[in-house]
Amino acid sequence: MALSxxxxxxxxxxxxxxxxxxESDAAARAVALRxxxxxxxxxxxxxxxxxxxxxxxxxxxxxxxxxxxDHDLTRQHRGEPxxxxxxxxxxxxxxxxxxxxxxxxxxxxxxxxxxYAHPLDRHPAPLDPHFTGAGRCLTGDDGxxxxxxxxxxxxxxxxxxxxxxxxxxxxxxxxxxxxxxxxTQMYFPGxxxxxxxxxxxxxxxxxxxxxxxxALDRTLGEPGRSLGYRWDIVLDGPAATWTEGDR
Numbered sequence: 001m002a003l004s005x006x007x008x009x010x011x012x013x014x015x016x017x018x019x020x021x022x023e024s025d026a027a028a029r030a031v032a033l034r035x036x037x038x039x040x041x042x043x044x045x046x047x048x049x050x051x052x053x054x055x056x057x058x059x060x061x062x063x064x065x066x067x068x069x070d071h072d073l074t075r076q077h078r079g080e081p082x083x084x085x086x087x088x089x090x091x092x093x094x095x096x097x098x099x100x101x102x103x104x105x106x107x108x109x110x111x112x113x114x115x116y117a118h119p120l121d122r123h124p125a126p127l128d129p130h131f132t133g134a135g136r137c138l139t140g141d142d143g144x145x146x147x148x149x150x151x152x153x154x155x156x157x158x159x160x161x162x163x164x165x166x167x168x169x170x171x172x173x174x175x176x177x178x179x180x181x182x183x184t185q186m187y188f189p190g191x192x193x194x195x196x197x198x199x200x201x202x203x204x205x206x207x208x209x210x211x212x213x214x215a216l217d218r219t220l221g222e223p224g225r226s227l228g229y230r231w232d233i234v235l236d237g238p239a240a241t242w243t244e245g246d247r
Contacts, residue, residue: 066104071137073107073149081131083112083150085226088169088186088214091143095237099143106136106172107147114153114165123155148226154193166193166200173233182243186231187213208242 092100110116113125139145157163169186203209220228233241
């Protein structure tokens with residue numbers, strides 16, 4: 001299943017600091033690799049908006065484009081994927097706590113061994129033929145989303161350092177237009193690699209870093225089968241979830 005654009009691959013996350021470079025410099029370069037290379041493109045809209053404007057500027061998806069198994073990354077192949085099953089769910093809200101309905105939420109991740117199903121991933125960890133690591137869903141009227149997936153593994157960034165990425169999920173959210181796309185990452189509570197994750201540490205404010213960590217919520221999981229993690233996303237305001245455009 002293809003996402004709306006190619007998922008970032010680990011080659012983009014490789015950090016090769018010089019001997020004089022500190023972790024903060026390496027983290028800054030790693031985050032900069034995610035920044036747009038060109039300025040935003042303004043889409044001219046007449047006022048009042050002309051008929052058909054939404055069709056030209058809005059996402060080209062609908063409820064019929066999101067399949068019944070797109071949210072369940074463990075059932076997209078004939079076989080069972082390897083790894084710990086988890087359920088990740090939460091609400092997408094605005095700054096006033098109002099639910100954001102019909103939001104397209106995309107997820108992509110490494111497999112349980114810490115490897116992406118991407119040809120440029122050279123991490124010598126095994127691929128899982130039954131796990132692609134990509135899913136999507138639409139938020140409901142209450143702003144809720146839900147994914148069933150495998151807990152991703154950690155992986156090294158490469159280069160001269162021994163830096164590793166903590167286990168994480170990539171999230172993409174669309175508003176009413178492609179220009180409103182947001183990309184962020186979710187982490188897991190209690191991960192011993194969290195304090196040393198260079199990408200997470202590039203988020204300056206401690207409160208913003210804390211909002212990137214999910215919370216264990218057993219009510220979201222499936223008894224005897226999977227644990228649940230709750231991660232709410234706030235799109236704007238002082239309590240907004242950090243996104244990769246916040247630099």
